[in-house]
Amino acid sequence: MTFVLELLVSLLIVAGGSFLLIGSIGMVKLPDLLTRLHAPTKATTLGVGGALAASMVFFAGLEGTLSIHEVLITAFLFMTAPLSAHFIAKAHLHEHTELRDGLPPTGRPYGWSTFDAAPGPSEPDDEDERRGAHD
Amino acid sequence: MNHLLILPILLPAVVGALLVLAARHDGVLARTFAVASTVLLLAIAVALLVLASDGQVRSYALGAWPAPFGIVLALDRLAALMLVLNAVLGLGVLLYAIGGWDQRGKHFHPLFQFELMGINGAFLTGDFFNLFVFFEILLIASYGLMVHGGGGLRVKAGVQYVVTNLVGSSVFLIAVGMIYNVTGTLNMADLARIVPQVPAADQALLQTGAVLLLLVFAVKAALVPLHFWLPGTYANAPGPVAALFAIMTKVGAYSILRLYVLAFGADAGAAAWLAAPWLLPAGLLTLVLGMTGVLAARSLGQMASFAVIGSMGMLLATVAVFTPQATSAALYYLIHSTLAAGALFLVADLVAERRGAQRDRFAAAPRIAQGGLVGGLFFVAAIAMTGMPPLSGFIGKLLVLDGVRASAHAAWFWALILTTSLIAIVGFARAGSFVFWKPHALPAAPASAYRPDGALSFVAVGGLLACLVLLTVFAGPVHAWLELVAAQLYAPAGYIDAVLGTAQGVR
Amino acid sequence: MIEYALQFGFATASLALLLNLWRLLRGPALMDRVLAVDTMVINIIALIVLAGIQQRATYFFEAALLFAMFGFISTVAYCRFILRGDVIE
Amino acid sequence: MEFLVASAIGVMTAAGIYMVLRARTFPVVIGLSLLTYATNLFLFATGRLAIGQPPVISAAATGYIDPLPQALVLTAIVISFGMTAVVVVMSLRAYLETGNDHVDLPGDASPEAAEDDWKLRARKPAPAAARGGRGERA
Amino acid sequence: MGAKHDKLDPRSFTERWLPHPLMTAVLVLLWMLLLNSFSFGGLVVGVVLAVVITRVTSNFWPERPPVKSWTKAFAYLGVVAWDVVVANLQVTRLILFRPVGSLATRWVVVPLELRSPEAITVLAGTITMTPGTVSCDLSADGRSLLVHCLDAPDAEEAVRQMKERYEDRLQEIFP
Amino acid sequence: MSLALIVLLPFIGALFPALMIRAGRSACATTAFVFPLLALVLLLAQAPAVFRGEVLVAAWDWVPALGLQAGFFLDGLGMFFAGLILGIGLLVIVYARFYLAKSDPMGVFYSYLLLFQGAMVGVVLSDNILLLLVFWELTSLSSFLLIGYWKHLPEGRQGARMALTVTGAGGLAMIAGMLILGDIAGSWNLSDILRNKEAIQASPLYVPALVLILAGCFTKSAQFPFHFWLPHAMAAPTPVSAYLHSATMVKAGLFLMARMWPVLAGTTEWFYLVATTGLVTMLVAAGIALFKDDLKGLLAYSTVSHLGLVTMLLGFGTPLAAVAAVFHILNHATFKAALFMNAGIVDHEAGTRDIRRLGGLLQLMPITATLAMVAGASMAGLPPLNGFLSKEMMLHEAVDTRWLGNGWIVAALATLAACFSVAYSFRYIVHVFFGARRDDYPHAPHDPPAGMWLPPALLVVLVVAIGLFPDSVAGPLVAVVARAVTGGAVMDYHLALWHGFTPALGLSAIAVAVGLGALVAYRRVRALWQAGPHPEAKAMFDAFIAGAAALARAVTHGLHNGSLQRYLAFALTAFTLAGFAAFLAAPHAAGTRALLPAHPAAIAAWVLLVGGCALTVMLFRRRVLSVLVVGTVGLIVCLAFIYLSAPDLALTQISVEVATVILILLALYFLPKEGPQSSSVRADPLRHLRDGVLAIVAGIGMAGASWAMLTRDGSSLSSYYLDNSVSGGGGTNVVNVILVDFRGFDTFGEITVLGIAALAIYALLDGALFGRTGRRLGAWSPDRPQSADRHPMIMVVATRVMLPLAMLVGAYIFLRGHNQPGGGFIAALVVSIALIMQYMASGFGWAAQRVKVNYHAMIGLGVLVAAATGIGAMVLDQPFLTSTFGHFHLPLVGEFELASAMAFDTGVFLTVVGAVMLALANLSRMGRWTSPYTINTGAMDVDPRAASGKEQG
Numbered sequence A: 001m002t003f004v005l006e007l008l009v010s011l012l013i014v015a016g017g018s019f020l021l022i023g024s025i026g027m028v029k030l031p032d033l034l035t036r037l038h039a040p041t042k043a044t045t046l047g048v049g050g051a052l053a054a055s056m057v058f059f060a061g062l063e064g065t066l067s068i069h070e071v072l073i074t075a076f077l078f079m080t081a082p083l084s085a086h087f088i089a090k091a092h093l094h095e096h097t098e099l100r101d102g103l104p105p106t107g108r109p110y111g112w113s114t115f116d117a118a119p120g121p122s123e124p125d126d127e128d129e130r131r132g133a134h135d
Numbered sequence B: 001m002n003h004l005l006i007l008p009i010l011l012p013a014v015v016g017a018l019l020v021l022a023a024r025h026d027g028v029l030a031r032t033f034a035v036a037s038t039v040l041l042l043a044i045a046v047a048l049l050v051l052a053s054d055g056q057v058r059s060y061a062l063g064a065w066p067a068p069f070g071i072v073l074a075l076d077r078l079a080a081l082m083l084v085l086n087a088v089l090g091l092g093v094l095l096y097a098i099g100g101w102d103q104r105g106k107h108f109h110p111l112f113q114f115e116l117m118g119i120n121g122a123f124l125t126g127d128f129f130n131l132f133v134f135f136e137i138l139l140i141a142s143y144g145l146m147v148h149g150g151g152g153l154r155v156k157a158g159v160q161y162v163v164t165n166l167v168g169s170s171v172f173l174i175a176v177g178m179i180y181n182v183t184g185t186l187n188m189a190d191l192a193r194i195v196p197q198v199p200a201a202d203q204a205l206l207q208t209g210a211v212l213l214l215l216v217f218a219v220k221a222a223l224v225p226l227h228f229w230l231p232g233t234y235a236n237a238p239g240p241v242a243a244l245f246a247i248m249t250k251v252g253a254y255s256i257l258r259l260y261v262l263a264f265g266a267d268a269g270a271a272a273w274l275a276a277p278w279l280l281p282a283g284l285l286t287l288v289l290g291m292t293g294v295l296a297a298r299s300l301g302q303m304a305s306f307a308v309i310g311s312m313g314m315l316l317a318t319v320a321v322f323t324p325q326a327t328s329a330a331l332y333y334l335i336h337s338t339l340a341a342g343a344l345f346l347v348a349d350l351v352a353e354r355r356g357a358q359r360d361r362f363a364a365a366p367r368i369a370q371g372g373l374v375g376g377l378f379f380v381a382a383i384a385m386t387g388m389p390p391l392s393g394f395i396g397k398l399l400v401l402d403g404v405r406a407s408a409h410a411a412w413f414w415a416l417i418l419t420t421s422l423i424a425i426v427g428f429a430r431a432g433s434f435v436f437w438k439p440h441a442l443p444a445a446p447a448s449a450y451r452p453d454g455a456l457s458f459v460a461v462g463g464l465l466a467c468l469v470l471l472t473v474f475a476g477p478v479h480a481w482l483e484l485v486a487a488q489l490y491a492p493a494g495y496i497d498a499v500l501g502t503a504q505g506v507r
Numbered sequence C: 001m002i003e004y005a006l007q008f009g010f011a012t013a014s015l016a017l018l019l020n021l022w023r024l025l026r027g028p029a030l031m032d033r034v035l036a037v038d039t040m041v042i043n044i045i046a047l048i049v050l051a052g053i054q055q056r057a058t059y060f061f062e063a064a065l066l067f068a069m070f071g072f073i074s075t076v077a078y079c080r081f082i083l084r085g086d087v088i089e
Numbered sequence D: 001m002e003f004l005v006a007s008a009i010g011v012m013t014a015a016g017i018y019m020v021l022r023a024r025t026f027p028v029v030i031g032l033s034l035l036t037y038a039t040n041l042f043l044f045a046t047g048r049l050a051i052g053q054p055p056v057i058s059a060a061a062t063g064y065i066d067p068l069p070q071a072l073v074l075t076a077i078v079i080s081f082g083m084t085a086v087v088v089v090m091s092l093r094a095y096l097e098t099g100n101d102h103v104d105l106p107g108d109a110s111p112e113a114a115e116d117d118w119k120l121r122a123r124k125p126a127p128a129a130a131r132g133g134r135g136e137r138a
Numbered sequence E: 001m002g003a004k005h006d007k008l009d010p011r012s013f014t015e016r017w018l019p020h021p022l023m024t025a026v027l028v029l030l031w032m033l034l035l036n037s038f039s040f041g042g043l044v045v046g047v048v049l050a051v052v053i054t055r056v057t058s059n060f061w062p063e064r065p066p067v068k069s070w071t072k073a074f075a076y077l078g079v080v081a082w083d084v085v086v087a088n089l090q091v092t093r094l095i096l097f098r099p100v101g102s103l104a105t106r107w108v109v110v111p112l113e114l115r116s117p118e119a120i121t122v123l124a125g126t127i128t129m130t131p132g133t134v135s136c137d138l139s140a141d142g143r144s145l146l147v148h149c150l151d152a153p154d155a156e157e158a159v160r161q162m163k164e165r166y167e168d169r170l171q172e173i174f175p
Numbered sequence F: 001m002s003l004a005l006i007v008l009l010p011f012i013g014a015l016f017p018a019l020m021i022r023a024g025r026s027a028c029a030t031t032a033f034v035f036p037l038l039a040l041v042l043l044l045a046q047a048p049a050v051f052r053g054e055v056l057v058a059a060w061d062w063v064p065a066l067g068l069q070a071g072f073f074l075d076g077l078g079m080f081f082a083g084l085i086l087g088i089g090l091l092v093i094v095y096a097r098f099y100l101a102k103s104d105p106m107g108v109f110y111s112y113l114l115l116f117q118g119a120m121v122g123v124v125l126s127d128n129i130l131l132l133l134v135f136w137e138l139t140s141l142s143s144f145l146l147i148g149y150w151k152h153l154p155e156g157r158q159g160a161r162m163a164l165t166v167t168g169a170g171g172l173a174m175i176a177g178m179l180i181l182g183d184i185a186g187s188w189n190l191s192d193i194l195r196n197k198e199a200i201q202a203s204p205l206y207v208p209a210l211v212l213i214l215a216g217c218f219t220k221s222a223q224f225p226f227h228f229w230l231p232h233a234m235a236a237p238t239p240v241s242a243y244l245h246s247a248t249m250v251k252a253g254l255f256l257m258a259r260m261w262p263v264l265a266g267t268t269e270w271f272y273l274v275a276t277t278g279l280v281t282m283l284v285a286a287g288i289a290l291f292k293d294d295l296k297g298l299l300a301y302s303t304v305s306h307l308g309l310v311t312m313l314l315g316f317g318t319p320l321a322a323v324a325a326v327f328h329i330l331n332h333a334t335f336k337a338a339l340f341m342n343a344g345i346v347d348h349e350a351g352t353r354d355i356r357r358l359g360g361l362l363q364l365m366p367i368t369a370t371l372a373m374v375a376g377a378s379m380a381g382l383p384p385l386n387g388f389l390s391k392e393m394m395l396h397e398a399v400d401t402r403w404l405g406n407g408w409i410v411a412a413l414a415t416l417a418a419c420f421s422v423a424y425s426f427r428y429i430v431h432v433f434f435g436a437r438r439d440d441y442p443h444a445p446h447d448p449p450a451g452m453w454l455p456p457a458l459l460v461v462l463v464v465a466i467g468l469f470p471d472s473v474a475g476p477l478v479a480v481v482a483r484a485v486t487g488g489a490v491m492d493y494h495l496a497l498w499h500g501f502t503p504a505l506g507l508s509a510i511a512v513a514v515g516l517g518a519l520v521a522y523r524r525v526r527a528l529w530q531a532g533p534h535p536e537a538k539a540m541f542d543a544f545i546a547g548a549a550a551l552a553r554a555v556t557h558g559l560h561n562g563s564l565q566r567y568l569a570f571a572l573t574a575f576t577l578a579g580f581a582a583f584l585a586a587p588h589a590a591g592t593r594a595l596l597p598a599h600p601a602a603i604a605a606w607v608l609l610v611g612g613c614a615l616t617v618m619l620f621r622r623r624v625l626s627v628l629v630v631g632t633v634g635l636i637v638c639l640a641f642i643y644l645s646a647p648d649l650a651l652t653q654i655s656v657e658v659a660t661v662i663l664i665l666l667a668l669y670f671l672p673k674e675g676p677q678s679s680s681v682r683a684d685p686l687r688h689l690r691d692g693v694l695a696i697v698a699g700i701g702m703a704g705a706s707w708a709m710l711t712r713d714g715s716s717l718s719s720y721y722l723d724n725s726v727s728g729g730g731g732t733n734v735v736n737v738i739l740v741d742f743r744g745f746d747t748f749g750e751i752t753v754l755g756i757a758a759l760a761i762y763a764l765l766d767g768a769l770f771g772r773t774g775r776r777l778g779a780w781s782p783d784r785p786q787s788a789d790r791h792p793m794i795m796v797v798a799t800r801v802m803l804p805l806a807m808l809v810g811a812y813i814f815l816r817g818h819n820q821p822g823g824g825f826i827a828a829l830v831v832s833i834a835l836i837m838q839y840m841a842s843g844f845g846w847a848a849q850r851v852k853v854n855y856h857a858m859i860g861l862g863v864l865v866a867a868a869t870g871i872g873a874m875v876l877d878q879p880f881l882t883s884t885f886g887h888f889h890l891p892l893v894g895e896f897e898l899a900s901a902m903a904f905d906t907g908v909f910l911t912v913v914g915a916v917m918l919a920l921a922n923l924s925r926m927g928r929w930t931s932p933y934t935i936n937t938g939a940m941d942v943d944p945r946a947a948s949g950k951e952q953g
């Protein structure tokens, strides 16, 4: 049983490590930011996921100390990684105006939110209100 | 254990916090709190002075942890003296600031209280990392005070001040680290116990740490070539703040005196009197450069700043002689120069406030309101600052000249002190004549329209100058007491025993 | 066996970090560099977790958690900065 | 390991000092950060290095690293955080006041320090400029 | 912080103290995970913390997230987990073995039926985590999603897959 | 006591006139008159005793350690001078009452005058030489005020400064001399010093002391080459000149030479220094006086000349010469004061003091003219006036004096000086009062009111009386004074008008003849004079001062040029060099500690760190990038902390890191995003090279020191903390226990720092919203294009979920901190940053409306809570911050621990959250100030639900 667990842990570690490396290789190898974005946001997530899983199994199975913090970290990474990617893409599009012209239309009466303001009352207003409450 | 020892730190801290919590929007309440606190602080400091006068060193083990494991406050005569000095200057400056400066920005009073807290802490602590913490408290409060009221030049000078001190703080930590690495302690008394036993192999590291720490204190004390921050800072700070800063340079001097007599003094073996060869030439150079600056200054504030540098040079060079006699002279001069510089900065502010756009610059301006009174105060402050008789500056100068007589470098002291005195006299005479006399030659220019807020500012300046008069009249007893201070300082066994001995067995 | 796996893991994570450094040095776009640092954080988290296994110590995980949380926030802050200039508006 | 730490401290110090000596407030702030890292690591190193020996009392521990430097470094980190914040904001205020971010006082030192770059900045445009981007394409 | 201590607060007791019951439950669970061991005391502390924190932060989350079906939510998690593993393998292949020039990178637009911000966010996140797609932007009215594909020879197929595999399921979870 | 009172009375008196002026000018003058009068009465009351040969002493300790006593003694010399000072002072007070114009602030004048008088009386009555120095310098100061009294006159201001500078310099030299003297004598009291002639003159320090003291005397008494200040001091009102330059200030130097005569005189050094200086001064000044057209200028140079005369006599070192000196001091005081007042009258009434514009005043101002003729004749040394007597004595001594073996040169030069003296005295009389009446006087001259002429008249009476009956009028006085000066030497002399035909009489006659001849041929003599060179002392002095000031400015402003770069370069160089010097100067041995293996991952991390540093340095002008890259360095440092058993540090560092990044980015919104081209290496390669070298040297130093530390073993306090953490502090996380307990005081200070930082930041930012900066901000627009998406939906949603999670994590970290890595500070940063994320997602305004906590209050509260836990211990009579903890049992909950340190940590938590939020929130508030948008009502801009209505429409 211990062997199986050890094997599992080792496999998870090796797999995780491999994905880490692959993600970073992709980041070096792929030609532009938008394609590079694909590499780390996916591979590294599983890479860390592998390590975390290995850790969970290791402590629970081999050390006998149940440790579920790793779940928390994994959840957290899964929540944040897409967001980071989303923002990086938006910021990149914003910075590189030449990319704007390559974007497909939204199919809606409005453009993409990075370039086009949302419908609604986001209008400049009088001084007093906009400066708002502070202190 | 006497709880009085913690109060000079605790009182301003609590009042500062209360001011933030409860008196943010009420100027009158804030002023009331601030003045009451500072008066009380003075009373506490005086009580501590009386307490310390019996010659016994008292320690206060925070958290009841025995030294050297916990942090210890230690009260000896020197610490008590500095506390009183801080409170006196603080009260004077506060009264002045209440004249209107405190309303020119936010949070003046809490920052002021925290400043007092930091300075008091630096005087009381017996732990050199804790000293770092109090340095940072007094520094960060001073950053806030320095840029109080804003203005381009002031804030930019503030940036310079902050950056310089941040570099200094880094070096402080590095030095503390080296000393801790070799000695394994942070307690100054414990350090004094360990330093003599440090093996030769570790001496280089220990002494490097000690010298770097000396340089850090020298930054605070504005010793050449680490003084560059001072002129810009003091000359651009709000008047009352510059006046309060007069004690901050003394914190550096105090720390040097404290640590380098206690731990690197006569008993320190290979590291004995480590500071002297660095401090003495630098001090004399500082004296010369400072007083040269007095002659070269372009404004009253700048002149006062350079005078402060010069006085720090004289003070530190005298300290560097490291004899009880020289030290007692230095201490007298320290008290004097602190109060004199404080008064001078306040007078410079009185002038600046009355000269419109020219402020205190040496540029033609019409006669100022209350010119006679302000001029008189300037005259007295200038006499004090240049060390002319009959005020305490002269006695201080004589004491120093006499006190360094035994030093191998006495001739340098005498020549430089006397020459620079002359330079300072010329500088101050030119300035005073320009600012107060020359406007009378202008064709019937109307006096400036400035209407001062009240008598409080004059009371404050007058009070500080009155302290100088008292210091002059009672120079004998004061100096006799300072000799006891020095004697206690140079017999560190009492301090060490009090710190390392009494707290044992509390837990 | 786990030890060998760990060595492998350390090696790949370290190599990955060096590749990230390469991307950081090369850019070319600012966002490439942000991405490089973002990925670095991920790799460092992995390193921390692996070190935790190696040292059989659980205290590493809080650090990993905070790295995850704060790495994300600083990435977002950079992006907001590029997008709006004002990180909080 | 010791060599890595020592040389890292040296490199960070050197980079920090180089940056601190630059002419604009911003790189100076960055330099101070580097210097702070170096200092903190140095202070930490005074307690010497140990791996896997955190100063948390437990039955399983094989030994403990010197906890005191860590406490000192913690204090130092917090303090330098406050200091960094102040210097950043003060630099900002100085820039708003004087219109340039040169570290020198305007005067003898550097002619640049007296310039007001702020005048070159754009005035506030009509905020509608943010709108009217790309919408539906035919 | 943030809680209004208004005596005329029209909200009911549960609305005030359990504005997001799901979040409160998650927090309690999370707390127990963090403690790493069960004790009744720990649970009490966890419940107190969870209630207080949800209440305190509810100002920032005025609406209640409308989750309809819990079982479907868990099923969705399973699908995503599987897809993530697959995605990683696919991307690995692309990165390691495909010449860069041969990748059919392209933009695709996913028109959204979803209206709940929470649901759209989950969808965008899912898309990013799965095979060769990154959701890069949202239209200004929030009704279509811009997705970058690393290798999508057929754009329509890619959109269809995303909508079928994820959006449809999400619509069942968030109505 | 009465001695001290004599000194004090003028000082006390000085307080009144400035106030009494409100009661009118006469009341003011009267008040000013009363105090010196009282002092004079007191002095005269002592006279009988002094004449009996007694020496009165009174002393109080002032600074015993220094030997500074408030010690006074009264002997003949002191009494003589005090009498002169007080007596002539009274006359001057009366005279000034009428002299000063209505526009002159009279009260201030009298205050200054009495201040000066007090200082002078102090000088002459001091027993203690340090006390004497005090009064000595005080005369310089008060005379500065008097000379500069007419503030509007540039000559007055310059003259005052010049007098102060020259006499002040001498005074400073004298301080040194006196200190040496006192050291040799072993006492600072004159009464002791005067008894130590042998010891003093035998000391190797005699010459330095002598030179230094003489420097003081010569400057004060305007001896060549320091004479130049005196004529320029004549810009003062005439009463001042009359007082300072006849009887008082300039006599102070003479007084001191006379005072010290018993111990200093009689040596070769003394003779050549003093006698020569006096002779040269006498001659040169007399020559110049002849060609001065300004009445007061003439009198000024005459004064200098007479001072030289007395100096020379004192320099001769013989008792008889000393008697002559004393006698001439008396005589000079009388006729010169009278002449100054006289000149003042002429100036006052005729409106000019220029001799060339005067003449023929005899009929217009007969009283004035008479007084001038008598006093002038005395100055010329004509019998039967007192000037003649003492000049005769001088010539008599000069004849007996050999100078470098030469027996006649002194006599010849003294006679030449006497010739000039006769000539200028007669010029004063003849060119002003005789000759034809003119009609171009600025005012119509007439005799002044009695108040103005009576004082000089009184003096003229003395001039005549002493001349006629020297032995009865002045004899006893001169005797007692001479006894004091010579230290009781036995002398055979006789004050009389007629001594028979002596060589001196012959020389006198020659002088009168030559002098009158010179006046007759004045035009030709003057032409001769004007053909010669005229080194202008004032120009030289001014040039010297200007040069000194220019040098000072060059040094000061050259060094302090406002460049922080330079300042830091100096400081860092100093640190680096001092570090190396200290290290190399002390013994050092390499450490022997076993090294830890370098993990491959550690090497990779090291590469990252070095790369990060290099990139920062290379890209420092690209600011966003700098922040990013420095962040990676910070990451590696965190990683190092984790790996090297410092989890608390890592947690803290990473939290601080992100807060710092947000802060810097917030600030960078307003700052330029790129450094200017002028900062680049290419623009100034030398500077970069210099900085690079300094940086590398310092880096090597730090690396070396680190290596030295890391490789050696040592003991420390740590075992105590490890041993007592659980038992004494109630926690297993030793670092946390140190922070909140063992060294909780540090932490108390640390949170205060953070609180203060936030307050300072708030004050800085709040101030920026108003005035110039406020206007700038209001007109500001972003310097980069902005994306349209202000509050992206996905972020808003994510933060909503993450905020509670983060807060829970924060709570967890807080609660477990005492036992595991964590604690109040880290928890606070976690919570703050989670909150900040909320601000980032939905905007400052939106979030601020939903946060009802006041961050200021939170800071204050936090510090108070932390303090309160400490004060709680004090209530129980334990030291501040003494902690307590206990394990408690509650039903259902079970066993749990409570520690006062937790309350302390709560204070930490509150302060830190307050501080971080106050700082960050207010930075973003600045951004709002510049933003043209109103506060958003919804949390997000893109809201698919909200837009639905529009779609349908």
Ligand code: NA
Binding pocket: A080, A081, A084, C038, C071, C072, C075
């Ligand atoms: Na991330």
Ligand code: NA
Binding pocket: D033, D036, D080, D081, D084, F656, F660
């Ligand atoms: Na920092």
